[in-house]
Amino acid sequence: MTQEMTIDARGLACPIPVIRVKKALEGVARGRVVVLVDEQVAVENITRLAGYMRCSHQCAACEGGFRIIIEKPGSGGEEP
Amino acid sequence: MRTNWKAMMPPVVIITGAILGVLGAVLAWAGNPPNMGLCIACFQRDIVGALGLHHAARLQYLRPEIPALILGTTLAAALRKEWKGRSAPAPAISFLLGALVMIGALVFLGCPVRMTLRLGGGDLTALVGLAGFGAGIWAGTLLLRRGFSLGRSASGSRVPTLVLPVLAAGLLVLLFIRPAFIFFSAEGPGSQAAPVLASVGAGLLLGALAQRSRLCLAGGIRDLLLIRSPHLLVGLAAALVAAALTNLALGRFDLGFSGQPIAHTAHLWSFLGMALVGLGAVLLGGCPLRQLVLAAQGDGGAFCAIWGMFAGAAVAHNFDLAASPAGVPVGGQVVVVAGLVTCLAVGWSVGET
Numbered sequence: 001m002t003q004e005m006t007i008d009a010r011g012l013a014c015p016i017p018v019i020r021v022k023k024a025l026e027g028v029a030r031g032r033v034v035v036l037v038d039e040q041v042a043v044e045n046i047t048r049l050a051g052y053m054r055c056s057h058q059c060a061a062c063e064g065g066f067r068i069i070i071e072k073p074g075s076g077g078e079e080p
Numbered sequence: 081m082r083t084n085w086k087a088m089m090p091p092v093v094i095i096t097g098a099i100l101g102v103l104g105a106v107l108a109w110a111g112n113p114p115n116m117g118l119c120i121a122c123f124q125r126d127i128v129g130a131l132g133l134h135h136a137a138r139l140q141y142l143r144p145e146i147p148a149l150i151l152g153t154t155l156a157a158a159l160r161k162e163w164k165g166r167s168a169p170a171p172a173i174s175f176l177l178g179a180l181v182m183i184g185a186l187v188f189l190g191c192p193v194r195m196t197l198r199l200g201g202g203d204l205t206a207l208v209g210l211a212g213f214g215a216g217i218w219a220g221t222l223l224l225r226r227g228f229s230l231g232r233s234a235s236g237s238r239v240p241t242l243v244l245p246v247l248a249a250g251l252l253v254l255l256f257i258r259p260a261f262i263f264f265s266a267e268g269p270g271s272q273a274a275p276v277l278a279s280v281g282a283g284l285l286l287g288a289l290a291q292r293s294r295l296c297l298a299g300g301i302r303d304l305l306l307i308r309s310p311h312l313l314v315g316l317a318a319a320l321v322a323a324a325l326t327n328l329a330l331g332r333f334d335l336g337f338s339g340q341p342i343a344h345t346a347h348l349w350s351f352l353g354m355a356l357v358g359l360g361a362v363l364l365g366g367c368p369l370r371q372l373v374l375a376a377q378g379d380g381g382a383f384c385a386i387w388g389m390f391a392g393a394a395v396a397h398n399f400d401l402a403a404s405p406a407g408v409p410v411g412g413q414v415v416v417v418a419g420l421v422t423c424l425a426v427g428w429s430v431g432e433t
Contacts, residue, residue, distance in 0.1 A: 011169070011232030013365040013381065015299070015306060019224055022307060038235065040162060041294055048087050049307055 003031035010038040010065055017042045018049050021070070025053055030074030038065030046070075089314045096286075096293040097315035101322030103282045104197040107145070109330045110274035114341035115201040117274075118145055118282070119194035120368035121185035124386075125393035125402075126270055127251065130263050133390075134397035138268025142255040144276055145283040147248035150376040152287025154245040157377035160292070165241045168380035169231030173426060177360045178388025179395065180419040181368060184356030186393065186402035187349055187412045188212075189342055191368045192297035192361075195354065196316060198343060200323025202335035205343050205350060212351035213358040216420075217301045220362025223427030224306065228363065230381060230430065241378035244386070248376075252280070269342060291377060296370035298361035342405060349408040352416050359423045 005024055009017030017037055024033045035046055043059055043066050050057040050070045057070045100118070107117030116122055129140035157163035168174055185191045188209045190198060195213065198206035254262055255276065265271040273279070289295070293315065300313030327333040337345065344350070361367045364385050366374060371389070374382035396402040401412040 011234060012229060013233070015224065015302065015365075016229050018307060044294075048309065048311065051084055051087055052307065052309060 003028045004034070005031070006034045006036070008036045009042060010036050014039075014042055014045055018045045021046050022049060022053070025055060025070065025072055028072060031072055033070045033072070035068040035070065036062070036065060037068065040066075042066075043068060088310055090293070090311055092289075092293040093295055093312060093315040094318045096289040096295045097318030098322040099289060100193065100286060100295070100315075101196070101200055101319035101324075102326045103286065104193065104319070105200060105323045105326035105330065105332070107274045107279065107282055108197070108201075109332060110278055111272060112274045112279075113269040113272045114332075115198045115203055116190070116194055116269065116342060117197055118286070119190050119197070120146070120372060121182055121191035121389070121393070122189075122194060122269075124182070124389055125186060125397065128390055128393040129265075129270065129397070132261065132263055133394040136397040136402075137263075137270075138265050139270045139397065140263040140265045141270040141273055142251055142262060142264075143273075144252060144255055144279040145286075146372070147251040148280040148283025149287035149290070149372060150248035151245055152284035153291040153373045153376035154287075155284075156288035156291040162291070163238065163241065163377050165236035165238045165378045166233040166380055167236050168384050169233045170381065170430070171384040173230060173430065174364060174381045174384035175388035175391070177364050177423065177426070178371065178385035179392030180423060181357050181360035181364070181385075182389040182392030183396050183401055183412070183415055183419060184353045184360065185368065186396045187353030187408055187416050188357065189344065189403050192316075192357065193319075193369055196297065196319045197323050198340070200320050201327050201340075202324075202333045203340040203343055204335065204337045205340055205345055205347065208347045208350040209354040212354035213298070214301050215351070216355035216358025216360075217298055217362050218305060219355075219424070220359045220427065221302055221305045223424075224362065226428070227431040228427045230363070230365070233379070233381060236380075238378065240380075244375055244383060287373065287376065290369060290373045294370070296366045298358055298367035299370065301358070302362050344403055344405050344407050346403070346408045349403065349413060349416065352420065353403070353408075356416055356419045356423065359420065359427070363423060363427050
């Protein structure tokens with residue numbers, strides 16, 4: 001089942017946004033995680049994590065920071 | 081699926097680490113204390129002494145590397161539009177953790193930067209410190225996974241963030257005019273210094289690079305443990321290799337456990353001192369170098385941590401807690417253990433959802 005969740009990590013110091021995103025991605029088999037952050041360094045760290053976890057991601061500036069959308073493709077999209 | 085090597089090993093982090101290692105070795109060759117071309121903890125301690133806030137007569141000098149590093153960071157952050165005011169979510173805890181990290185570093189005799197430079201000079205006693213540093217970071221990652229957080233900061237005015245760079249510029253002015261109320265050691269490590277302009281140039285360059293690369297020596301091990309990412313650890317590795325090669329080229333590489341400069345062989349306390357540095361650094365969100373960089377680009381929490389480090393340096397020498405090559409005083413041993421317990425208690429009890 002595809003799940004979607006939003007994490008508001010604005011104002012949290014690194015690596016806490018990364019830990020929360022990792023926990024969220026590990027908690028779903030397949031789905032979408034939307035993350036709100038307010039620092040460029042958090043964007044870099046979270047998109048790096050998404051890359052490691054073989055998830056696609058896109059980032060856009062939004063009011064008060066950035067919105068990162070991470071798609072976890074499920075077991076079919078992972079490396080065997 | 082192909083591995084993204086650039087994300088795993090960012091060139092800017094490797095370059096920053098390598099330049100840190102080379103400059104660390106070269107500054108020691110140029111006059112700074114041996115295996116102490118750069119040390120965030122020791123140099124803050126020397127500044128505290130120069131200002132008369134501790135009275136260890138051999139450890140007083142307005143080390144220009146620290147204010148130059150602050151200014152280099154602020155300039156780089158301003159150019160990259162990353163110089164922003166952020167409030168401190170937990171100022172008292174940041175101050176306390178900063179002070180404990182400083183005391184841990186002064187029991188080991190070096191911050192993570194100097195630990196790396198000591199290893200790069202062949203000082204194998206620093207391996208014990210590295211093991212302790214790793215153990216402290218590991219404990220910190222468990223607390224992070226459990227939900228530790230200092231809380232949320234808020235964006236704020238840039239005006240208060242001018243305080244640190246203005247103070248840094250003031251320290252450099254005091255160094256050049258050398259007024260009578262500033263103390264300068266006549267002997268000991270405080271009397272050993274590279275030419276001022278070399279130190280200023282190195283500090284400016286490293287500040288800018290550290291801002292750009294986000295290099296953090298605690299973050300390297302932390303991110304490897306937490307998210308299996310070596311992207312910061314390659315900076316530490318590059319610094320170590322570059323320092324070792326530079327020391328070999330300068331004929332200053334001396335491999336061994338005994339007779340190492342400004343180091344002791346109280347291995348248990350090297351381990352525990354650096355464990356305190358590692359644990360405190362993870363809770364703060366970065367090693368002393370990273371705290372300095374964050375503070376210089378406007379982070380209020382890191383600003384509190386830096387003042388905690390200054391206070392910790394004064395306490396460490398006024399109350400005879402700091403180590404010397406002769407060993408670690410009992411007071412230092414007690415405070416390191418108490419500091420570890422305090423960090424664990426803080427990490428266990430503080431958090432927000």
